[in-house]
Amino acid sequence: MTTLGEKATRQHTRDVNLRLVLRLIYELGAVSRADLARLTNLTRTTVSDVVGELIERGLVIETGLATGGGIGRTPMLLSVAEWSRPVAAISVNADSVEGALVSLRGNVGRRISRSIQGQTGADALNTLQETLDELIQTANQPLLGIGVTTPGLINASSGMIVRAVGLEWADLPLGQLLHERYGLPVKVVNDSQCLALAEHLFGEWRGVANLVVLKIGKGVGAGIVLNGQLYAGEGFGAGEIGHLAFTANGLLCKCGNRGCLETVLGSDALLHQARTAIAANPNSILAAYASDLSLGRIAEGAAMGDPVAQHVITTAAAATGAAVATIISLLSVRHVLITGRITAFGETFAELVRREVAQRALPALVRDTEIRLAPAPTITPLIGAAAPVLTGELGLIRLHRREEHVDA
Amino acid sequence: MTTLGEKATRQHTRDVNLRLVLRLIYELGAVSRADLARLTNLTRTTVSDVVGELIERGLVIETGLATGGGIGRTPMLLSVAEWSRPVAAISVNADSVEGALVSLRGNVGRRISRSIQGQTGADALNTLQETLDELIQTANQPLLGIGVTTPGLINASSGMIVRAVGLEWADLPLGQLLHERYGLPVKVVNDSQCLALAEHLFGEWRGVANLVVLKIGKGVGAGIVLNGQLYAGEGFGAGEIGHLAFTANGLLCKCGNRGCLETVLGSDALLHQARTAIAANPNSILAAYASDLSLGRIAEGAAMGDPVAQHVITTAAAATGAAVATIISLLSVRHVLITGRITAFGETFAELVRREVAQRALPALVRDTEIRLAPAPTITPLIGAAAPVLTGELGLIRLHRREEHVDA
Structure with a gap:
């Protein structure tokens, strides 16, 4: 008999393995299933299962056969499909709403921008949603989720903006509104907090x-x-x-x-x-x-x-x-x-x-x-907006961004 | 073959079990080995081993047979031997050095006090050591360790007082000095930090x-x-x-x-x-x-x-x-x-x-x-001084102090 506890434990183990394998593929760039089994001490069967799920979810692709030699079958290399599941990232500042698709590696694609100068309350919210509409239309791939960063006191677990003084938002359930409108996972996090997260994940420090x-x-x-x-x-x-x-x-x-x-x-x-x-x-x-x-x-x-x-x-x-x-x-x-x-x-x-x-x-x-x-000007706010979605949805503790800039 | 990693893992598992069992005995007050096995899901053999070690270390005692009945053998109850391994706790404030033995349950025994009014530097250090000498002489049991709390910037991992402005201590390796003098585990922690820890462990909150x-x-x-x-x-x-x-x-x-x-x-x-x-x-x-x-x-x-x-x-x-x-x-x-x-x-x-x-x-x-x-006056600084030793040496996350005051 399988108890509920055992089931939960097994699901948890599966998640842990999934994240472990995904993180290794990220960090190594290109790696075979055999290497993953060796590096993780997981069985080949478990690695194949987990990789299968990652490929099915579009997060990992087979990128070709390993070169160089050895005896036996040449192994297939796996990589993270960087742009397979972009994040729609929105950064609201005092003057404008900035938007961009951000890759699984934290690279920033095409950017859009709309002014909110003089706007507060419902007007600013409308502009935010219009920017998001436009951004989502440009995506060629299914989105991983929506990440929004704005000034103010925000309950990041519910996506509720408790108080954003400059924008005159109070008790605005932004996360819920956007989730209902777009049917995607949404993270809403305070702007300075996002900047710190982006700095920790991708910055000089x-x-x-x-x-x-x-x-x-x-x-x-x-x-x-x-x-x-x-x-x-x-x-x-x-x-x-x-x-x-x-x-x-x-x-x-x-x-x-x-x-x-x-x-x-x-x-x-x-x-x-x-x-x-x-x-x-x-x-x-x-x-x-x-x-x-x-x-x-x-x-x-x-x-x-x-x-x-x-x-x-x-x-x-x-x-x-x-x-x-x-x-x-x-x-x-x-x-x-x-x-x-x-x-x-x-x-x-x-x-x-x-x-x-x-x-x-x-x-x-x-x-x-x-x-x-910090060196200015910077794309950090957009990476910051995406970071909670990337870490939340993928469970990645640290995302390693490649140095080159990749356009979507 | 046992690898080093496996050995470390086994030792770690043993520590985890030891702390788990000790914590349960603390929390339940009096409990049998059979109850412990049931509550922890550990085997009876493992529980017996762990309890054996705790008894050998003087932390747990057999307090008598359970009353009430049932079929079969009446089980022996286990309790924490509250005063078996007291902590020598020292709290240095601006005017005095306060000392007390503190029990494994965070109860404060006989207190001593020496004035350091007008003292700084080596004089204050001497008074601290004299207080500790006297305190340790009063102990009838082997000590778990020494806990010292003083104002100032303190590297709690090395026991180094980086700077205590009022006492005019700078780069004073107090932890090391006391360890060499008494041959016991020593924790030196900032006074406000200790108060917060004591509050978290034993206070109203x-x-x-x-x-x-x-x-x-x-x-x-x-x-x-x-x-x-x-x-x-x-x-x-x-x-x-x-x-x-x-x-x-x-x-x-x-x-x-x-x-x-x-x-x-x-x-x-x-x-x-x-x-x-x-x-x-x-x-x-x-x-x-x-x-x-x-x-x-x-x-x-x-x-x-x-x-x-x-x-x-x-x-x-x-x-x-x-x-x-x-x-x-x-x-x-x-x-x-x-x-x-x-x-x-x-x-x-x-x-x-x-x-x-x-x-x-x-x-x-x-x-x-x-x-x-906070309600004043208070014995909290002495409990605070002992808390890092109790949590560090016993690995207890939370200590439950009985309400009554027990004298050593």
């Missing part, structure tokens, strides 16, 4: 077990990877420091509180600070760009010695340093990556941040910590 | 998988339990927020930086603030206690409506609220316990802290979070 990605764009947030896993916290809001109060009696924030870090360090706040300073110092080099100001222009101005521009960058570095010092003191991580629009301020800014951190946290903690700026 | 204990005494620090495990971070400094800068251009701290949270919120800082305010307001009720001021006196003064006392408490609540808001925003935990001398400020203070947190973090995160004051 890939494989580093503990890291924090601090995103400073229109919004501010951190994504945290601990012990090789995305840490979202019990309330799924780990890293939601954009709405942590930073200054007493500060500006009113959209979240309802005052002086949130976003009201000081968000890109709109920085531009506002610069415009105010230009108005008071019309001789500033930046005055010429008053109508077309950007963080890049401020960086250029600072490099030319403009005190207004330098002051904006110094102030931003102080606030960034305070945030990084907090992250290091509370989490004791040794890798902090700063990403988002603020990276336009460049290495001068990064150095100011490092100095600020040294004055704001225990020296013994700071001395072992690396603080870097 | 025992079993809660994610919690933070914020200790505010002479020093300030947090201990973090995530997913049921103490989270110390890559640099072992997780929760070291006492030396996180809190005010710009604040007071010089012993750590070398300025405006650290400890210089605002540590008990010495609070007393200093009160004394300064009393000097400026000689009509304050507190003026009568100027030479014998304590946080308890300040609480009494506030309850009697004294504005000086109320101001000190309000200021402390603002800083505490900022720290708690940071913890919630970064970690998204739902249980925060405040402990240490500041609990003398009582429930009025706690309510002010909750209000401050609500204004300083995203409402959607705050609404699900419980913030409590």
Whole structure:
């Protein structure tokens, strides 16, 4: 008699084997069934069964006979069918909805983009769905699933957006809506959290077990990877420091509180600070760009010695340093990556941040910590959006992206 | 032929069984070998072997025959020999070294205490060792090990105190020193981290998988339990927020930086603030206690409506609220316990802290979070000191302490 427990155990063993074999095929690029049996210590029959299922599911293909020789039959090589089951990845930021198909190896195919400038609530949701419609139409293969990343507090297990302040979404069951509309597995995850996951899987620090990605764009947030896993916290809001109060009696924030870090360090706040300073110092080099100001222009101005521009960058570095010092003191991580629009301020800014951190946290903690700026611009948000689908649907702990860029 | 891998696997299986059986005996209080076999699905022979080893190691005793009846032999009941292998637990705080033997069930036996007021460096270390000498002499049974908890940045895997600012210890290999002196297993762990572990194992929130204990005494620090495990971070400094800068251009701290949270919120800082305010307001009720001021006196003064006392408490609540808001925003935990001398400020203070947190973090995160004051005074630091030894040496994930207090 087979008990329910035994059945569950057998199904679990099968899943474990499936993931083990798939991961090996990923990592080795091209491999025979015999090699897989040798490497996994599974029987040939089990390997053949598992490979059969992977081929049936379209995840693995036979790519040809092994060259080179030996006695006996030349074995058939197996590879991951990189584009056989792409992920429809959507990254929502303050200005636009970005979409792309992402391969099983985390490569980004054709990209599309729609503006959501000035849109919030239902309008922004409509644009998201239109972008997804268009993206899904371009797919030539069945999709593995849909991955969406947006700012805000998101219950990643249910796909519910609890609160996205900038987009004015509250208690929006986005995962459920998209699942009903497209009939595919859907993952909705906070943008900073996705960036940290993408960094851990594919970035310069890939494989580093503990890291924090601090995103400073229109919004501010951190994504945290601990012990090789995305840490979202019990309330799924780990890293939601954009709405942590930073200054007493500060500006009113959209979240309802005052002086949130976003009201000081968000890109709109920085531009506002610069415009105010230009108005008071019309001789500033930046005055010429008053109508077309950007963080890049401020960086250029600072490099030319403009005190207004330098002051904006110094102030931003102080606030960034305070945030990084907090992250290091509370989490004791040794890798902090700063990403988002603020990276336009460049290495001068990064150095100011490092100095600020040294004055704001225990020296013994700071001395072992690396603080870097992410190279911009980047496709990382789209890879980040796909990552939870890839890891969730395939059970892959680490995806190894090939270096070349492959178009769908 | 037995390979090394097989041998390791067999040893691992034996350890797993040992811990499983020991944990069941703990939890059930008194249990027979037959019951253990039934509950674990292990063979009777395996259970007998494992129980034999536990008895030989003095961890388990046969406590008598089961009463009540049935057919056949009456089974022998097994119990944990609670005081058979006590832990020598030492808790170092700013004023004293506290010591006690702690039972396998986390009960605290006879306590001893030595003052280290005014002592730092080698003097404080000497007092620690004298306390330990005296404690170990009182033990009638072989010890399971030594557990030490002190403030500071501690590498818990090597027992190295990297930096304990108040005690002026730096790169002190305390674990190694004590191991060489006493020939016992030694665990040295940060005090706030131990408090969080003790809270998770034995406290009111025992079993809660994610919690933070914020200790505010002479020093300030947090201990973090995530997913049921103490989270110390890559640099072992997780929760070291006492030396996180809190005010710009604040007071010089012993750590070398300025405006650290400890210089605002540590008990010495609070007393200093009160004394300064009393000097400026000689009509304050507190003026009568100027030479014998304590946080308890300040609480009494506030309850009697004294504005000086109320101001000190309000200021402390603002800083505490900022720290708690940071913890919630970064970690998204739902249980925060405040402990240490500041609990003398009582429930009025706690309510002010909750209000401050609500204004300083995203409402959607705050609404699900419980913030409590720990009941003081407490033996928790000593249980905390013993906890890493108990979990490390016995592999117990959760220790169930009986409610009664047992003396050694």
